[in-house]
Amino acid sequence: MSTPSAQTSLRQSPAPEHARKRLVDAALDLFGRYSFDGVSTRTLARQARVNLAAIQYYFGSKEGLYLAVARHIDQRIGSQVRPVLAEVETALAARNPSRDVCFAMMCRLLEVMIGTTLGSIDSKKWVGIFMREQMEPSAAFDILFEGVMRPMHRCMCRLAGRILDVDPEAAETKIRVYAIMGQLVMFHISRAAVTRTLGWQGFQSEEVASIRAVLLQNMRALLGMEDARST
Amino acid sequence: MSTPSAQTSLRQSPAPEHARKRLVDAALDLFGRYSFDGVSTRTLARQARVNLAAIQYYFGSKEGLYLAVARHIDQRIGSQVRPVLAEVETALAARNPSRDVCFAMMCRLLEVMIGTTLGSIDSKKWVGIFMREQMEPSAAFDILFEGVMRPMHRCMCRLAGRILDVDPEAAETKIRVYAIMGQLVMFHISRAAVTRTLGWQGFQSEEVASIRAVLLQNMRALLGMEDARST
DNA sequence: GTCTATAGTCGGATAGAC
DNA sequence: GTCTATCCGACTATAGAC
Numbered sequence: 357m358s359t360p361s362a363q364t365s366l367r368q369s370p371a372p373e374h375a376r377k378r379l380v381d382a383a384l385d386l387f388g389r390y391s392f393d394g395v396s397t398r399t400l401a402r403q404a405r406v407n408l409a410a411i412q413y414y415f416g417s418k419e420g421l422y423l424a425v426a427r428h429i430d431q432r433i434g435s436q437v438r439p440v441l442a443e444v445e446t447a448l449a450a451r452n453p454s455r456d457v458c459f460a461m462m463c464r465l466l467e468v469m470i471g472t473t474l475g476s477i478d479s480k481k482w483v484g485i486f487m488r489e490q491m492e493p494s495a496a497f498d499i500l501f502e503g504v505m506r507p508m509h510r511c512m513c514r515l516a517g518r519i520l521d522v523d524p525e526a527a528e529t530k531i532r533v534y535a536i537m538g539q540l541v542m543f544h545i546s547r548a549a550v551t552r553t554l555g556w557q558g559f560q561s562e563e564v565a566s567i568r569a570v571l572l573q574n575m576r577a578l579l580g581m582e583d584a585r586s587t
Numbered sequence: 588m589s590t591p592s593a594q595t596s597l598r599q600s601p602a603p604e605h606a607r608k609r610l611v612d613a614a615l616d617l618f619g620r621y622s623f624d625g626v627s628t629r630t631l632a633r634q635a636r637v638n639l640a641a642i643q644y645y646f647g648s649k650e651g652l653y654l655a656v657a658r659h660i661d662q663r664i665g666s667q668v669r670p671v672l673a674e675v676e677t678a679l680a681a682r683n684p685s686r687d688v689c690f691a692m693m694c695r696l697l698e699v700m701i702g703t704t705l706g707s708i709d710s711k712k713w714v715g716i717f718m719r720e721q722m723e724p725s726a727a728f729d730i731l732f733e734g735v736m737r738p739m740h741r742c743m744c745r746l747a748g749r750i751l752d753v754d755p756e757a758a759e760t761k762i763r764v765y766a767i768m769g770q771l772v773m774f775h776i777s778r779a780a781v782t783r784t785l786g787w788q789g790f791q792s793e794e795v796a797s798i799r800a801v802l803l804q805n806m807r808a809l810l811g812m813e814d815a816r817s818t
Numbered sequence: 819g820t821c822t823a824t825a826g827t828c829g830g831a832t833a834g835a836c
Numbered sequence: 837g838t839c840t841a842t843c844c845g846a847c848t849a850t851a852g853a854c
Binding site: 389390391393394484487488490491492493497501505506509527528530531532534535536537538539540541542543544545546547548549550552553554566567569570571574577578580 | 622624625715722728732737759762767768771772773774777778798800805808809
């Protein structure tokens with residue numbers, strides 16, 4: 357839309373030459389909702405409003421398109437997450453942050469995770485792909501795991517290590533951090549169950565706020581930070 | 588095997604007339620690993636060592652087989668879970684159990700969940716179906732949700748309500764219980780990530796014990812039961 | 819770069835013999 | 837109840853015009 361590539365008047369194709377981008381967008385949506393096997397190349401091409409042959413032309417195969425989507429997710433989410441992680445790592449390396457500061461950073465990471473997932477409108481698309489890769493890893497798993505999940509987990513382990521005064525590399529620490537992350541993951545995985553149980557229509561800002569409040573409260577409890585808490 | 592239906596000698600088919608059961612077993616395994624769309628009827632028939640037409644004959648369609656699998660899971664898991672839930676409900680209704688007793692029952696429910704999932708050998712099969720239905724509900728979701736998940740969640744909410752002295756029907760209580768459940772769900776969903784991070788080969792009894800220990804510890808923290816805890 | 823047409827394969831389902 | 841053979845639609849991928 358920003359590049360006026362065609363001087364001719366209106367064509368049939370709404371966005372000239374951006375077939376590649378439109379394919380990735382459509383694939384992100386459709387793969388996220390219905391899984392790789394659940395979407396046909398015809399459906400992808402139709403939703404992207406490109407020709408069927410464009411998938412082979414740009415990505416070599418349906419699987420190539422899927423991997424392009426994984427890289428897209430990694431870039432999109434990574435660009436939001438990695439700066440924050442770098443900040444925390446710097447703080448951990450340079451200074452010797454106090455327990456309270458580490459806890460604050462831990463909460464910040466949780467906020468980032470909530471913000472990029474539950475809080476984001478288009479999160480439902482990539483979260484579906486992300487979760488499915490967790491359950492049934494393909495070549496895309498490495499991209500997503502190494503790019504986003506492992507750095508986040510490692511960073512949280514270091515913070516938890518300082519807060520709890522335990523070895524961040526210990527198996528128990530890693531498990532505890534996974535358990536913490538699991539609380540958030542639950543609301544993605546079991547979205548249908550949660551909304552049905554609570555009579556929600558979906559995850560609007562109010563519902564997300566309720567979840568965030570519980571998760572922050574739980575973070576405090578799980579890291580032994582509760583000094584004078586009311587329940 | 589128990590019904591000697593054929594008086595003839597050994598046939599090609601290893602189990603006479605139990606085509607139906609073998610199809611459900613194969614479908615449980617294959618659907619659990621590869622999802623509904625990821626498995627063809629030919630693959631199903633081959634693994635079940637039945638004829639291709641048997642799927643239509645016994646279940647009407649591939650989808651019919653899938654629903655039969657969902658009912659099978661509901662029966663199989665329900666038979667283990669529902670008696671415990673009934674026990675807890677009875678205890679809650681009849682007596683007025685103390686906080687400690689409620690906490691013990693809460694831990695018991697967690698143990699049941701771990702035992703039927705992480706602790707069970709063939710759990711990986713049905714857990715995959717269960718989780719996929721959570722993400723992408725189909726007609727099978729109602730069977731699994733109403734049969735197993737909702738009763739479990741409701742029961743845990745009642746216990747949590749007494750332990751925390753809050754309304755078991757309150758949205759916050761429901762969310763807190765979902766968060767608790769999420770800790771366990773995480774280790775199913777992110778099995779690949781967890782094993783890779785921890786250098787595990789899978790979830791053997793030792794690994795499950797590590798997870799159980801953390802989850803029980805967290806349960807204590809999340810329900811405010813920590814009187815004199817070290818960490 | 820974009821399109822049509824089609825190759826070649828595999829999918830779920832069915833008919834009808836036994 | 838079980839099997840073979842087959843229909844027919846849908847699939848991914850490709851060839852080649854423009």
